[in-house]
Amino acid sequence: MSSDKKISIAVIKRLPRYYRYLSDLLNLGITRISSKELSSRMGITASQIRQDLNCFGGFGQQGYGYNVEYLYQEIGRILGVDEKFNVIIIGAGNMGQALANYTNFEKRGFKLIGIFDVNTDLVGKKIRDVEIMSMDDIEQFISKNKVDIAMLCVPYEHTPAVADRVARLGVKGLWNFSPMDLKIPHDVIIENVHLSDSLMVLGYKLAEKYRQENCEEA
Amino acid sequence: MSSDKKISIAVIKRLPRYYRYLSDLLNLGITRISSKELSSRMGITASQIRQDLNCFGGFGQQGYGYNVEYLYQEIGRILGVDEKFNVIIIGAGNMGQALANYTNFEKRGFKLIGIFDVNTDLVGKKIRDVEIMSMDDIEQFISKNKVDIAMLCVPYEHTPAVADRVARLGVKGLWNFSPMDLKIPHDVIIENVHLSDSLMVLGYKLAEKYRQENCEEA
Numbered sequence: 001m002s003s004d005k006k007i008s009i010a011v012i013k014r015l016p017r018y019y020r021y022l023s024d025l026l027n028l029g030i031t032r033i034s035s036k037e038l039s040s041r042m043g044i045t046a047s048q049i050r051q052d053l054n055c056f057g058g059f060g061q062q063g064y065g066y067n068v069e070y071l072y073q074e075i076g077r078i079l080g081v082d083e084k085f086n087v088i089i090i091g092a093g094n095m096g097q098a099l100a101n102y103t104n105f106e107k108r109g110f111k112l113i114g115i116f117d118v119n120t121d122l123v124g125k126k127i128r129d130v131e132i133m134s135m136d137d138i139e140q141f142i143s144k145n146k147v148d149i150a151m152l153c154v155p156y157e158h159t160p161a162v163a164d165r166v167a168r169l170g171v172k173g174l175w176n177f178s179p180m181d182l183k184i185p186h187d188v189i190i191e192n193v194h195l196s197d198s199l200m201v202l203g204y205k206l207a208e209k210y211r212q213e214n215c216e217e218a
Numbered sequence: 219m220s221s222d223k224k225i226s227i228a229v230i231k232r233l234p235r236y237y238r239y240l241s242d243l244l245n246l247g248i249t250r251i252s253s254k255e256l257s258s259r260m261g262i263t264a265s266q267i268r269q270d271l272n273c274f275g276g277f278g279q280q281g282y283g284y285n286v287e288y289l290y291q292e293i294g295r296i297l298g299v300d301e302k303f304n305v306i307i308i309g310a311g312n313m314g315q316a317l318a319n320y321t322n323f324e325k326r327g328f329k330l331i332g333i334f335d336v337n338t339d340l341v342g343k344k345i346r347d348v349e350i351m352s353m354d355d356i357e358q359f360i361s362k363n364k365v366d367i368a369m370l371c372v373p374y375e376h377t378p379a380v381a382d383r384v385a386r387l388g389v390k391g392l393w394n395f396s397p398m399d400l401k402i403p404h405d406v407i408i409e410n411v412h413l414s415d416s417l418m419v420l421g422y423k424l425a426e427k428y429r430q431e432n433c434e435e436a
Contacts, residue, residue, distance in 0.1 A: 012422055016415035020397065042399075079418050080425035094316035101312060104397060104414055109421065148424060173424040175417060179238065179322060181260075189427055191420040193413065196322055197234035199393060200297050202409040203327065204230055206366060206391040207298035209407055 007078070011052050015075050017042070018052070022072040034065035085110050085173070086146050090162055091153035092117040092125075092132050095177055099151055100127040110149065114141055142169040149173035152182075160184060225296070229270050233293050235260070236270070240290040252283035303328050303391070304364050308380055309371035310335040310343075310350050313395055317369055318345040328367065332359055360387040367391035370400075378402060 021042055025033060035053075039046035053066070076082065087110045089096045099105075100115055115132045117123065123134045133141060141147075150166045152159055152174060159178040167174070167186035174190045176182045182190050239260055243251060253271075257264035271289070294300065305328045307314045317323075318333055333350045335341065341352045351359060359365075368384045370377055370392060377396040385392070385404035392408045394400045400408050 013415075013419055015422075016412065016418040017399075019418070020399075020412075020415075078422070080421045081418070083421065083425050085421055085424065094312045094319060098312035098316055099413075102413070105417060108414060108418060110417060149420065172427060173420055175420055181235075181238075189420060189423045191416050191423075193416050194234065194238075195317075195320070195411065196326060197231075197238075198409050198411050199323060199328060200234040200237070200299070200326060201231055202367065202391055202393055202407060203298045203301065203303055204233075204296070205407045205409075206303065207301050209390060 012079075014052055015079055019072065019075045019079060019081075022068055022075065025068045026072060031068055032065045033068055038066065081109050083109055085148040086113045087111060087149045087151060088114040088116060088138075088141075088147050088171075089151045089153060090116045090135070090138075090166070091155075092119070092122045092127070093153060096151070096153035097127060099153065100130065103128075113145060113147070116141075138166070139169060142166070142171065147171050149175060151175045151177070153177050156180065163188075163190075230297075232270055233297055237290065237293045237297060237299075240286055240293065243286045244290060249286055250283045251286055256284070299327050301327055303366040304331045305329060305367045305369060306332040306334060306356075306359075306365050306389075307369045307371060308334045308353070308356075308384070309373075310337070310340050310345070311371060314369070314371035315345060317371065318348065321346075331363060331365070334359075356384070357387060360384070360389065365389050367393060369393045369395070371395050374398065381406075381408075 021038070035046040035049045039049055042049070053071070087105070089100055089112065092100070092115050096115065096117070100112060106112070112128070112130050115127060115130055116135050116138050117132055118135045120134065122132045125132045147166075147169075148171070150163075150171045150173070152162060154162050156178045159176060159180065159182060163174055163176070163182055163184050164186070167184055167188045172188050174182065174188055176190060176192045177195075179194060179196055181192055184190075239256070253264040253267045257267055260267070271284070305323070307318055307330065310318070310333050314333065314335070318330060324330070330346070330348050333345060333348055334353050334356050335350055336353045338352065340350045343350045365384075365387075366389070368381075368389045368391070370380060372380050374396045377394060377398065377400060381392055381394070381400055381402050382404070385402055385406045390406050392400065392406055394408060394410045395413075397412060397414055399410055402408075
């Protein structure tokens with residue numbers, strides 16, 4: 001494809017999942033797959049798959065299916081996996097440390113170059129060769145290093161102020177772990193991770209299951 | 219409502235977000251809100267809101283809007299916030315410890331009653347008064363305590379086996395943090411948290427933003 005059509009964000013949000021499944025298929029040595037087979041593996045309808053993948057040009061060929069390697073590469077390209085992003089983590093508590101230890105992110109192009117915390121006991125320690133620095137030094141660090149994304153793992157009440165601070169320094173991507181839809185008056189991209197939303201969906205499904213089981217027993 | 223209509227899972231997945239916003243509104247002392255106002259706060263269309271909330275009975279009144287407290291209570295009830303779930307965490311690494319420290323979960327009805335790890339150095343320690351126990355003792359613990367949900371924070375390669383082990387013990391809900399769509403041959407509810415999917419969406423949006431800025435400069 002020489003130019004990309006505008007893809008809806010709903011489709012974009014599903015692409016990482018395709019990307020994961022295609023990566024697994026490649027690891028299994030599977031070189032092509034029909035939308036029907038992919039559908040049965042992923043648990044989504046074949047028509048949804050065709051619709052999603054048609055959004056950005058016909059990867060599938062009638063009677064042949066999808067070329068796994070090509071599709072994997074193309075989706076990776078669309079997602080910007082080839083792009084390299086420099087990342088810092090702000091807040092070296094458990095969540096920050098957990099993220100710092102996710103080597104998977106690196107494989108997807110997200111390179112951790114610094115960790116910051118206000119806790120002086122943590123400053124100077126290293127996680128996977130990346131030093132924990134004082135929040136006092138963040139201005140200087142960002143002025144000297146290109147930082148694309150800040151992962152915000154700070155307490156709820158401090159999140160907007162910290163977000164504002166790094167946005168003023170020119171960081172354009174924020175990955176927020178506080179349970180809020182973060183909004184700040186800057187031209188930045190924010191993705192919010194809402195862990196408790198996912199847990200509540202689990203709770204809902206489980207309550208439904210219990211109700212059904214009780215009905216069956218009654 | 220005396221009986222609930224079947225609500226699509228797509229709507230259910232959006233309810234925790236409504237629930238969060240309504241909680242914020244209540245904290246601000248706002249007692250009623252129009253779909254238009256809610257739309258502008260949440261950044262989704264008013265028609266989507268009306269459609270979502272109409273799914274489970276007309277909460278809104280023409281010309282009055284939604285009663286925030288009532289809507290909050292009803293969504294909470296549908297999500298099963300009043301239900302109490304006993305939760306264990308398996309894997310007391312950084313992610314497990316981060317989850318153990320999320321006091322927010324408790325407020326939503328998820329009570330942490332045990333933490334398990336294979337690392338004997340961690341066994342006996344406590345996180346917020348909950349003891350870390352040996353994985354060797356998990357069978358006995360689950361036989362003596364009702365466990366609804368296991369949060370799986372174990373390494374990728376161990377996740378299916380651990381999931382299988384707790385499912386055999388009768389745990390019906392699994393919250394999985396390994397980057398896989400966990401599948402096991404048991405009658406359980408599984409919710410997968412895919413952190414890197416969210417990060418990849420952020421990467422995509424950021425790459426788009428950089429491209430646009432480059433075009434404008436050119």
